[in-house]
Amino acid sequence: MSVGFSILAHRDLPRVAALAATLSGAGCPVVLHVDAAAPQAEFDRLRATLSAHDNILFSPRIRAAWGEFSLVEAQIAAVKTLLAHIPDLGHICQLSGDSLPTRPLAEFVAFLEKNPETDFIESVTAGAAHWIKGGLEHERFTLYFPFNWKKNRRLFDMSVALQRRFGVKRKLPEGMVAHIGSQWWVLSVATLRAILNDARRAEYDAFFKRCWIPDESYFQTLARQHSQKIESRALCYARFDYEGKPVVLYDDHLAGLQNLDSYFARKIWAGADALYTHLLDKSRPALPRQPAQREAFLRHIGQVERRRLEGRRGLMMQARHVGARARFTRETAVPYLVLQGLDSVFEELQPWILHHTGQRAMGRIYHPKGALFENDQPVGPGGLTALSVVRDYRPAEFLRNFVWAQRNGLPIFAHDLCDNNKVARIIEADPNARILHVRSAWLLDMMRQPNPDPVALRDQAAAALAREKQHLANVLRESSPARALILPLGHVLANPMNILGPIVHLVTHQDPPEGLQPPQMCTPKGLGQFITDLKNAGVNLTYSDDGLDLRSDAKRQKARLLA
Amino acid sequence: MPSPTSIWRAYRQRLVRKAWQVRAAWHGRKLVRTHLRAPRRQKGAIYLFCVLRNEAERLPYFVEYYRNLGVEHFFFVDNGSTDGSAAFLEAQEDASIWHTDASYRDAHFGVDWLNHLLARFGHDNWCLTVDCDELLVYPHHTTRGLRALTEWLDLSHLRALPAMLVDMYPEGPLGQASYQPGQDPLSLLNRYDHSNYVYHRDNQHRHLWIQGGPRLRLNFANNPRLAPALNKIPLVRWRWGCVYISSTHLMLPRAMNVTYDERGGEMISGALLHTKFLPDILDRAVEESDRLEHYESGREYAAYGQTLAADTVLATPESRQYKGWAQLEDDGLISSGGWA
Numbered sequence: 001m002s003v004g005f006s007i008l009a010h011r012d013l014p015r016v017a018a019l020a021a022t023l024s025g026a027g028c029p030v031v032l033h034v035d036a037a038a039p040q041a042e043f044d045r046l047r048a049t050l051s052a053h054d055n056i057l058f059s060p061r062i063r064a065a066w067g068e069f070s071l072v073e074a075q076i077a078a079v080k081t082l083l084a085h086i087p088d089l090g091h092i093c094q095l096s097g098d099s100l101p102t103r104p105l106a107e108f109v110a111f112l113e114k115n116p117e118t119d120f121i122e123s124v125t126a127g128a129a130h131w132i133k134g135g136l137e138h139e140r141f142t143l144y145f146p147f148n149w150k151k152n153r154r155l156f157d158m159s160v161a162l163q164r165r166f167g168v169k170r171k172l173p174e175g176m177v178a179h180i181g182s183q184w185w186v187l188s189v190a191t192l193r194a195i196l197n198d199a200r201r202a203e204y205d206a207f208f209k210r211c212w213i214p215d216e217s218y219f220q221t222l223a224r225q226h227s228q229k230i231e232s233r234a235l236c237y238a239r240f241d242y243e244g245k246p247v248v249l250y251d252d253h254l255a256g257l258q259n260l261d262s263y264f265a266r267k268i269w270a271g272a273d274a275l276y277t278h279l280l281d282k283s284r285p286a287l288p289r290q291p292a293q294r295e296a297f298l299r300h301i302g303q304v305e306r307r308r309l310e311g312r313r314g315l316m317m318q319a320r321h322v323g324a325r326a327r328f329t330r331e332t333a334v335p336y337l338v339l340q341g342l343d344s345v346f347e348e349l350q351p352w353i354l355h356h357t358g359q360r361a362m363g364r365i366y367h368p369k370g371a372l373f374e375n376d377q378p379v380g381p382g383g384l385t386a387l388s389v390v391r392d393y394r395p396a397e398f399l400r401n402f403v404w405a406q407r408n409g410l411p412i413f414a415h416d417l418c419d420n421n422k423v424a425r426i427i428e429a430d431p432n433a434r435i436l437h438v439r440s441a442w443l444l445d446m447m448r449q450p451n452p453d454p455v456a457l458r459d460q461a462a463a464a465l466a467r468e469k470q471h472l473a474n475v476l477r478e479s480s481p482a483r484a485l486i487l488p489l490g491h492v493l494a495n496p497m498n499i500l501g502p503i504v505h506l507v508t509h510q511d512p513p514e515g516l517q518p519p520q521m522c523t524p525k526g527l528g529q530f531i532t533d534l535k536n537a538g539v540n541l542t543y544s545d546d547g548l549d550l551r552s553d554a555k556r557q558k559a560r561l562l563a
Numbered sequence: 564m565p566s567p568t569s570i571w572r573a574y575r576q577r578l579v580r581k582a583w584q585v586r587a588a589w590h591g592r593k594l595v596r597t598h599l600r601a602p603r604r605q606k607g608a609i610y611l612f613c614v615l616r617n618e619a620e621r622l623p624y625f626v627e628y629y630r631n632l633g634v635e636h637f638f639f640v641d642n643g644s645t646d647g648s649a650a651f652l653e654a655q656e657d658a659s660i661w662h663t664d665a666s667y668r669d670a671h672f673g674v675d676w677l678n679h680l681l682a683r684f685g686h687d688n689w690c691l692t693v694d695c696d697e698l699l700v701y702p703h704h705t706t707r708g709l710r711a712l713t714e715w716l717d718l719s720h721l722r723a724l725p726a727m728l729v730d731m732y733p734e735g736p737l738g739q740a741s742y743q744p745g746q747d748p749l750s751l752l753n754r755y756d757h758s759n760y761v762y763h764r765d766n767q768h769r770h771l772w773i774q775g776g777p778r779l780r781l782n783f784a785n786n787p788r789l790a791p792a793l794n795k796i797p798l799v800r801w802r803w804g805c806v807y808i809s810s811t812h813l814m815l816p817r818a819m820n821v822t823y824d825e826r827g828g829e830m831i832s833g834a835l836l837h838t839k840f841l842p843d844i845l846d847r848a849v850e851e852s853d854r855l856e857h858y859e860s861g862r863e864y865a866a867y868g869q870t871l872a873a874d875t876v877l878a879t880p881e882s883r884q885y886k887g888w889a890q891l892e893d894d895g896l897i898s899s900g901g902w903a
Binding site: 304308320321322 | 707708718725759762764771776780785823879895896902
């Protein structure tokens with residue numbers, strides 16, 4: 001009892017020859033089906049190369065078209081050729097010309113000898129398990145397919161749509177349950193003989209001739225009727241991506257491939273010299289499989305596909321431009337802190353944050369005179385320039401870049417509402433924004449002006465108040481995704497930790513240590529008098545008029561901010 | 564159903580494209596063939612097209628780099644070199660060479676010459692159109708050559724690979740390092756800006772207009788709108804009828820320019836590492852702003868003349884040191900786009 005290989009090939013015949021020679025060298029008979037579309041000269045060359053191996057056979061060449069029954073016919077022809085010449089085989093393994101053994105062949109042969117009765121064929125009930133990526137599943141059996149998807153994609157789609165519209169539904173042969181799975185199977189010869197000699201085979205063939213991609217369902221379905229014991233898994237690793245296109249394997253996948261659970265893998269790139277020399281090396285030692293390597297490989301494949309489909313959030317790049325058709329058009333990469341009004345209350349706040357949390361904090365990056373980065377450097381995170389002209393050229397992208405460049409930490413910057421109106425609107429609508437706002441902190445700035453003109457002061461105050469009200473209304477709106485903590489100036493002056501505590505917590509994820517000294521605070525001498533003067537000058541300093549309920553909210557805001 | 568306006572617009576685009584083809588044929592007459600060693604008509608071959616002038620310093624490494632990457636034949640247009648570039652090119656067995664002394668500017672900065680050669684030799688081949696100061700990197704380029712890439716692109720039904728320019732600069736002053744021909748320029752220029760690029764989708768040609776890097780923050784800080792475009796589409800499975808219309812920044816038909824995903828995914832993309840800031844930039848800035856042969860009357864070079872000196876340091880504490888394509892992908896400048 002031994003295993004024979006049936007190989008379907010249509011291109012890169014020198015590589016196929018190398019594979020066949022190795023398999024036959026290990027004492028396994030091989031039958032090659034070379035597609036009739038391959039040039040005759042290449043086929044002759046292949047035959048000449050392999051003429052020394054008397055256990056390599058060639059089955060009659062059929063012109064097989066992707067997705068059509070001719071592929072199954074080619075498989076049947078190959079199996080028949082093999083069985084006619086070498087009747088005492090145990091199993092037959094179906095491979096493609098671009099597959100390679102990932103484990104030493106002796107290990108594969110020993111594995112099959114241990115399981116002489118078992119058929120290793122991935123066979124999933126059609127329609128039940130979403131096995132197929134990006135395509136038809138049960139409809140492969142119930143519709144008609146006059147057009148080939150590869151050649152006439154549009155006609156194919158139209159005919160499917162039409163048939164769905166008119167409810168076309170073909171009947172399956174009686175007693176048959178449609179199954180699908182990978183076409184790279186290992187079947188016992190007993191099962192194969194039973195399938196090929198089935199009394200109803202003509203009926204089945206006639207049915208499958210009208211199915212779509214029958215090579216993924218013919219043996220998978222019929223094995224269910226004849227097999228004694230099916231293990232529904234493929235021994236050849238063949239992954240398809242979301243478009244149904246095979247994942248191509250290269251030299252750099254070698255470590256991962258050798259540790260896969262399977263014994264073969266496809267689809268190997270024809271130019272992968274290292275894979276061919278290494279995996280076809282007969283003296284290769286049978287090292288034990290390392291699960292960590294396998295996991296790393298499978299994770300890598302999954303990650304690459306996810307990146308293709310979903311991309312990295314908050315990233316704009318040459319290959320990802322999130323347009324109007326996407327859900328997140330103004331997205332940023334990670335949560336970031338916006339400090340509003342804290343600069344007016346505290347001196348040297350940024351060094352304090354760095355010292356106590358280890359997180360860099362920037363000054364007003366939207367300052368009209370230019371971005372204030374750490375230590376007033378001319379160039380900030382990611383190479384962003386402090387120059388206002390360049391920043392204001394694309395202010396929204398400036399923020400996106402700023403956050404992206406610091407995505408491994410928690411970006412922090414100060415923001416004043418008089419900086420750039422557009423930016424305030426962006427922040428209000430950004431779910432990643434964490435806003436810490438000291439209400440009416442602008443009073444302190446105004447108070448510090450030397451010899452102010454009372455009339456100008458009044459107008460300034462009114463403007464600042466209007467800006468703040470507008471901003472707070474936007475932030476506090478139920479629909480606003482931004483999270484904010486808004487504290488009145490009095491609360492902050494009374495206990496600075498009211499607002500510094502949440503900052504420390506957000507960066508370090510821990511409560512601030514007891515007895516943490518706040519940075520130097522400006523002493524608001526005469527603030528009461530200043531407010532009275534403003535009120536008397538005609539500025540309405542109350543917030544509740546506009547329906548802003550600020551008092552009762554702080555606790556809930558804090559909980560949401562720190563969540 | 565498309566509206567009459569959109570049909571008219573599409574037709575006008577076609578006329579514009581035809582005009583570019585005619586232009587290419589007209590200016591192509593001025594190219595004098597010195598060596599034609601190109602293989603006979605092929606399918607799927609990997610060709611490189613390049614217009615150059617006085618690049619003797621960069622050429623040895625450039626040719627070596629792309630040959631190792633898997634370029635099968637080079638097509639050079641020598642625009643009146645006087646520094647021995649011509650002799651070097653002649654010695655390359657896998658290069659075909661044309662010579663012209665005609666105006667670079669009149670040929671729309673070499674685009675017409677390139678279009679002419681691409682139309683003649685490029686059809687149904689993978690054509691890489693780069694300048695001598697551009698080194699292409701893409702995901703896995705260290706282990707997989709261009710052949711692997713182009714076959715995968717074919718399998719994925721992709722006809723072009725976008726590769727934005729990433730300006731490379733030295734760690735120290737510009738004039739300090741000295742470059743020897745044949746040396747890897749990246750051994751001197753190993754710093755880049757990793758996150759200061761802006762992207763704007765253009766409705767007319769559907770391309771992404773990318774600006775940023777050191778040239779935006781330094782040379783064009785007064786007028787960022789004029790900063791050079793960094794988007795490029797250098798590797799294309801050429802079809803007769805395609806044209807480049809502004810360097811390799813954009814193409815017609817405009818569908819070729821849509822090399823990005825708009826629904827949030829990332830498509831495959833590479834980068835052209837730009838070795839413009841080798842020490843010779845200082846002399847070039849003077850020469851080219853006098854010659855007025857470059858884009859917008861050498862505005863770019865004039866800007867360099869004003870802002871670049873031997874002691875200019877482009878590097879900042881925020882610059883990244885170049886460590887390979889994986890780092891570029893991590894920075895979000897390129898993406899493997901499903902190529903596992």
